[in-house]
Amino acid sequence: MTKTRAELTELEGTILGVVRRGGPMTAYAVRSVFLSSVSAEWSGSAGAVYPAITRLVRAGFLKESAVHDGRRSKTYALTRSGIAANDSWICDIGRAAGAGQDxxxxxxxxxxxxxxxxxxxxxxxxxxxxxxxxxxxxxxxxxxxxxxxxxxxxxxxxxxxxxxxxxxxxx
Amino acid sequence: MTKTRAELTELEGTILGVVRRGGPMTAYAVRSVFLSSVSAEWSGSAGAVYPAITRLVRAGFLKESAVHDGRRSKTYALTRSGIAANDSWICDIGRAAGAGQDxxxxxxxxxxxxxxxxxxxxxxxxxxxxxxxxxxxxxxxxxxxxxxxxxxxxxxxxxxxxxxxxxxxxx
DNA sequence: GTGCCCATGTAATCTGTTACATGATTAG
DNA sequence: CTAATCATGTAACAGATTACATGGGCAC
CATH class of the missing domain: 1.20.1280 (Monooxygenase)
Known part of the structure; x- marks a missing residue:
């Protein structure tokens, strides 16, 4: 019995979304999206992104992809259950109807x-x-x-x- | 030299705002505002509100008010510097122009x-x-x-x- | 007197932030 | 060669959440 949290955090859900849309990519690339985005308000800090990706891998939502870029980088992609998890995260009506701590x-x-x-x-x-x-x-x-x-x-x-x-x- | 953080968190600034507008009130009353509000998205958890109020008192932004209600409750009000701090918090252009993690x-x-x-x-x-x-x-x-x-x-x-x-x- | 709301707090835990540390690869 | 960028990670800390613990006052 692996201990599993019921729901993805906003950061975890967003990371899945970024990787899903952007194709197989490295943790560093995910960070860059946050760092360069005007409207996605995350620091893109390594201390948040790397542990979050580790959690997502352990939960079986991300896997190391076969795609490599010649560097020592690890490239991640969504698994089947990662796609399912992201689907229900983006369809979370309760959260989507809110405005957060605006x-x-x-x-x-x-x-x-x-x-x-x-x-x-x-x-x-x-x-x-x-x-x-x-x-x-x-x-x-x-x-x-x-x-x-x-x-x-x-x-x-x-x-x-x-x-x-x-x-x-x-x- | 008391160690002082540069800026108020969103929760701290909001608590100051709630007390400022609602008049002298107890920590419990502040929590109730969060718990009952449709649009202010905080849990109103005791574990967040009581420590935050303690910090605001230590920083000199809140003081125990003379007003009491016969119960064992402590009633808080803003100090002069609490009002000033709240003013600059609500005028923080950088944060006000953002939408948070919507x-x-x-x-x-x-x-x-x-x-x-x-x-x-x-x-x-x-x-x-x-x-x-x-x-x-x-x-x-x-x-x-x-x-x-x-x-x-x-x-x-x-x-x-x-x-x-x-x-x-x-x- | 007993259950409900008022009222205050703490402990364990989780997540995210800043800052630091390290090393590989590429462009000039 | 050397500086910038790519790339991964950890450590210390701060802030919020849930859950627990406690007790006073009031209504029925």
């Missing part, structure tokens, strides 16, 4: 407490930052053969809606 | 991998769940003198946008 919403609820001048300054700076990120994401969408396309598109929509909301409320 | 976006990026029938079933169930949450949040907005109003409103907007997006993409 740092924008949590703050927005408190902005009314600020003095008007500071609130206006904050709104202006925030809109600028959001537009900058939209630009960065849009540029990324054009340059790449893009695995992150949908996530980035949704992030852009989110930013668009929020910029509108801030303008309406704090201007 | 469980919807991460999954949406992978739904194209599902067989069409399963995808349609998932889309239908998800829309239902989202509508249910909208109803719950809307009901809450009417019943209460509401501290969570803005956060819940933004959650509703988010759900509205996503329901539209799912319908457009997966129907």
């Amino acid at each position: 740092p924008f919403r949590i703050r927005a609820a408190l902005w009314s407490l600020l003095p008007a001048s500071r609130r206006r300054a904050m709104a202006k700076a925030l809109i600028e930052e959001m537009k900058k990120r939209q630009t960065a994401v849009t540029a990324g969408l054009q340059n790449r053969g893009d695995p992150d396309a949908i996530m980035d598109q949704l992030y852009c929509m989110l930013l668009e809606q929020r910029i509108g909301w801030i303008k309406e409320k704090f201007s | 469980p919807f976006r991460i999954r949406a990026a992978l739904w194209s991998l599902l067989p069409a029938s399963r995808r349609r079933a998932m889309a239908k169930a998800l829309i239902e769940e989202m509508k249910k949450r909208q109803t719950a949040v809307t009901a809450g907005l009417q019943n209460r003198g509401d501290p969570d109003a803005i956060m819940d409103q933004l959650y509703c907007m988010l759900l509205e946008q996503r329901i539209g997006w799912i319908k457009e993409k997966f129907s």
Whole structure:
């Protein structure tokens, strides 16, 4: 009886998704996706990714793939049960309907407490930052053969809606 | 020299915000806010809230308030520096512009991998769940003198946008 | 008086972060 | 050859979760 956790963490599920979409790849490549992504908010730290992959291998969801690149790298791919596990993870309605610990919403609820001048300054700076990120994401969408396309598109929509909301409320 | 962390965690900042808006209150009352909130996604676990409040007291951001309720409860309120700390936390542009580890976006990026029938079933169930949450949040907005109003409103907007997006993409 | 909610806390565990350590391979 | 990048990992630490432990006050 191997002790098995009931559900994948968000990081584990995301790693499976990245490998599934990106084809057989190394742990390092998975990290790079996180490190370079504008909208996937993980540090991509080795201390998280390597242990997570170890867990996924032990659980039988990832296996070392035959594909190698001449380096000393290990390349991973999803197993059958890895695909099944990822399927039910992406179909987890309860989690998909939530917004996580959204740092924008949590703050927005408190902005009314600020003095008007500071609130206006904050709104202006925030809109600028959001537009900058939209630009960065849009540029990324054009340059790449893009695995992150949908996530980035949704992030852009989110930013668009929020910029509108801030303008309406704090201007 | 007391060792002081540079920035508040999301939980710490949120606790300060809850106490600031809700007036002097007990740790238990803070937990109840998290436990009952549809849109603030924390477990409200004692093991997170009590230690966090202890840290905030030690940092000088919360103090035991004079207000008591006849029980053995301790009631907390923000200090001057607690208000200042919360102000700069809610004005943290870098974090406010992000969307956190949004469980919807991460999954949406992978739904194209599902067989069409399963995808349609998932889309239908998800829309239902989202509508249910909208109803719950809307009901809450009417019943209460509401501290969570803005956060819940933004959650509703988010759900509205996503329901539209799912319908457009997966129907 | 007994069950339920108020109220506070701790212990074990898990996951993720930062920072460090190491070495292979390739581009200039 | 040497610097940058590829590549893998560990150690110390922080923060959150679940589950447990405890006890006071109130309603029936």
